[in-house]
Amino acid sequence: MQIAPISGALGAEIAGVDVASLSNEAAASIRNAFLAHKVIFFRDQSLTPVAQKRFASLFGEPEIYPFIKGFDEAPEVIEILKTEADVKNFGGSWHSDTSYMPEPALGTVLYALETPDAGGDTMFANTSAAYEALSPGMKRMLDGLIAVNSSENGYAGGRARNMAKLDGMAGTYNQAATTFESEHPVVRTHPDTGLKSLYINRSHTARFKDMTAEESKPLIDYLTGHMIRPEFTCRFRWQPGSIAVWDNRATLHFAINDYPGKRRRMHRVVLKGDRPR
Ligand code: SIN
Secondary structure (H helix, E strand, O other): OEEEEOOOOOOEEEEOOOOOOOOHHHHHHHHHHHHHHOEEEEOOOOOOHHHHHHHHOOOOOEEOOOOEOOEOOEOOEEEEEEOOOOOOOOOOOOEOOOOOOOOOOOEEEEEEEEOOOOOOOEEEEEHHHHHHOOOHHHHHHHOOOEEEEEOOOOOOOOHHHHHOOOOOOHHHEOOOOOOOEEEEEOEEEOOOOOOEEEOOOOOOEEEEOOOOHHHHHHHHHHHHHHHOOHHHEEEEOOOOOOEEEEEOOOEEEEEOOOOOOOOEEEEEEEEOOOOOO
């Protein structure tokens, strides 16, 4: 197995393995690489939804994503589809998956089935590097600050109405899904690595606790802009058969919507997390 970093900030590509049949030793190296590099990538893999769920179990417990109906044989696996007719895409803003839930997703496993010839890359940002780069004064100010994250944030007119604009996925939206709102520390400590990281994002963070949205906005804007500075990021170019596994506790990601008239189809699993501390 070869593990090669793809940027100075985060991300490593792992070659020489078939993720559907891993030895215990290979599985342990992959888990270590996941924690060390925060997002890991594989090429030329072939996974059914059931096999993807099994591979995802290496990193945590697959869980049902509340907003999109999954496959009958593996309900934790959902399809993310942008068709030739779609204008909007899914995940097209910087975020950490399900940060509005009381126990947000620990990680995510995304597998590409159809990709445009060019475009449709995903960007990732290292939120721990972003925290470390802050001044001591800013770190002191953020200590104890709580963010209020909402699943409806940024969806003018409601999440359901916006999802209906994604033609390819409209039929899979769970109309019965509730709205989630959770309070989480702005600086969280990773349970496995002990590293501190910034835990807010432009998609879901509505305001700080005990502050109005208007009062919160300048600091949210500053921090979310700081977190995605180029030196904290990497960018992955997909091909059919590629996989990305990212740690939502230490990264943000952004699905770039730059392939009008082209089709992109992915399968995704999120993993049960714990309460950020
Ligand atoms: C997501 O935000 O989970 C989807 C990312 C992508 O499709 O690249």
